[in-house]
Amino acid sequence: MNIAPPDTLAFAADRVSKTYPGHIALAEVSLNIPVGHVVGLIGRNGAGKTTLLHLAAGLVLPTSGTCHTLGRRSDELDSPELTRLGLVMQEGRFIEWMTVAQHLDFTASFYAHWDRDLQRRLIDTLEVPLQRKVAELSTGDRQKVGILLGVCHRPALLLLDEPMSSLDPIARAHMLDVLLELLRDDGCTVIISSHLLDDVEKVVDWIIALDGGRITENSALDELQESFAEWTVTSPAGTLPIRFTESFILTQQSRDRQARLTVRTREPDAAERFAAKHRVEITSRPLNLGEMFPLLINRTKDAP
Amino acid sequence: MPPLLVINLHNGVPAYRQIMDQLKLQIATGVLPAGTEMASTRSLSAELKLNPMTISKAYGLLERDGVLERRRGQTLVVRERSTGAVETNKLTHLRQHLAEAATMTSQLGISRSEALKIFRDTLDSANP
Numbered sequence: 001m002n003i004a005p006p007d008t009l010a011f012a013a014d015r016v017s018k019t020y021p022g023h024i025a026l027a028e029v030s031l032n033i034p035v036g037h038v039v040g041l042i043g044r045n046g047a048g049k050t051t052l053l054h055l056a057a058g059l060v061l062p063t064s065g066t067c068h069t070l071g072r073r074s075d076e077l078d079s080p081e082l083t084r085l086g087l088v089m090q091e092g093r094f095i096e097w098m099t100v101a102q103h104l105d106f107t108a109s110f111y112a113h114w115d116r117d118l119q120r121r122l123i124d125t126l127e128v129p130l131q132r133k134v135a136e137l138s139t140g141d142r143q144k145v146g147i148l149l150g151v152c153h154r155p156a157l158l159l160l161d162e163p164m165s166s167l168d169p170i171a172r173a174h175m176l177d178v179l180l181e182l183l184r185d186d187g188c189t190v191i192i193s194s195h196l197l198d199d200v201e202k203v204v205d206w207i208i209a210l211d212g213g214r215i216t217e218n219s220a221l222d223e224l225q226e227s228f229a230e231w232t233v234t235s236p237a238g239t240l241p242i243r244f245t246e247s248f249i250l251t252q253q254s255r256d257r258q259a260r261l262t263v264r265t266r267e268p269d270a271a272e273r274f275a276a277k278h279r280v281e282i283t284s285r286p287l288n289l290g291e292m293f294p295l296l297i298n299r300t301k302d303a304p
Numbered sequence: 305m306p307p308l309l310v311i312n313l314h315n316g317v318p319a320y321r322q323i324m325d326q327l328k329l330q331i332a333t334g335v336l337p338a339g340t341e342m343a344s345t346r347s348l349s350a351e352l353k354l355n356p357m358t359i360s361k362a363y364g365l366l367e368r369d370g371v372l373e374r375r376r377g378q379t380l381v382v383r384e385r386s387t388g389a390v391e392t393n394k395l396t397h398l399r400q401h402l403a404e405a406a407t408m409t410s411q412l413g414i415s416r417s418e419a420l421k422i423f424r425d426t427l428d429s430a431n432p
Contacts, residue, residue, distance in 0.1 A: 038355055177353065184346055184356050202313050205357050222318040222361070229316075234411050281410050286316025 086155030
């Protein structure tokens with residue numbers, strides 16, 4: 001992702017650190033997100049995902065380093081960029097005394113191109129209670145209102161921080177449909193942080209993994225899927241070595257004649273050569289995002 | 305009608321790869337004959353509920369591989385291929401499936417002759 005010229009970057013961070021008293025939220029993070037990508041931001045709680053989204057939205061400024069959002073430095077962001085940003089937080093801040101309908105009208109009035117048709121469809125599919133006061137909404141309904149307020153102006157850059165954590169599976173499916181519609185119609189850029197990796201896997205094409213405020217992975221999802229695998233290794237004759245030493249092996253468990261390895265390699269004939277060298281049979285299975293997660297944040301040692 | 309594709313998003317196989325494999329198989333089996341117009345990136349992405357970039361990637365690679373070609377305007381169609389190429393494609397598919405069976409045979413400790421007999425029997429029962 002480092003080849004695109006700057007004007008085609010939706011977000012860029014150059015050696016960005018963000019520190020709070022006694023706490024480093026992000027440390028020397030550099031990344032470029034080209035326009036049109038859907039980036040999954042993954043990591044454990046406290047990894048720095050929310051901080052990165054807040055920096056992209058211009059809600060906070062970096063302690064050191066520079067951020068560019070939609071081509072503009074984050075300390076110079078103004079209406080032309082801010083009105084093309086959509087931000088959905090896990091727990092949105094609203095004007096609590098308004099009804100949902102009033103709040104939608106209020107927010108819509110700030111934008112020249114509020115999509116009433118999209119708003120109507122979302123209200124229907126997500127079953128949003130228009131006449132209820134925001135203060136009286138359930139957590140799930142608050143999240144739906146947050147989504148409506150964040151997407152109906154059809155932003156060029158949509159920043160989603162755990163937008164679906166309180167939604168039921170049906171509402172989540174609708175939410176993903178909306179994202180796909182925005183991608184198809186507008187070619188917008190999306191950065192989504194979520195622990196719901198099954199949902200993330202459905203829409204993202206790029207993965208950025210954070211751990212302890214540092215980037216531990218920054219790759220296309222396709223590329224990850226094509227390089228990670230689980231090998232079941234069987235030795236038809238005799239026992240296996242106690243430990244294989246190939247550098248592409250990330251984890252291994254062995255028992256007499258069988259071993260289970262997780263590997264990361266882009267070499268198409270890696271399994272073949274490994275099988276010939278060790279005189280073993282290999283059944284290879286790709287890993288899904290949930291299975292890759294501990295490997296992407298380099299926390300395999302913590303795994304049971 | 306667009307081709308029927310079933311994409312599993314959680315089996316670890318990249319979605320673009322699944323689209324390519326399934327379209328290639330449908331072309332090899334004649335479900336999609338030469339000249340068939342492919343669904344647009346937009347409509348296929350809507351139907352499969354996939355990121356449009358995934359569809360473009362699959363189409364782009366199939367075009368590069370000479371499986372699809374772009375006709376007047378932007379329409380992508382299944383390319384006319386020589387009988388030889390079609391046959392090679394079919395054999396490649398069969399080989400891929402048999403390679404898995406071969407590994408399984410060896411892991412289960414089944415002898416070659418026994419495995420060949422099972423394959424023959426399976427062929428017989430599939431096409432009596």
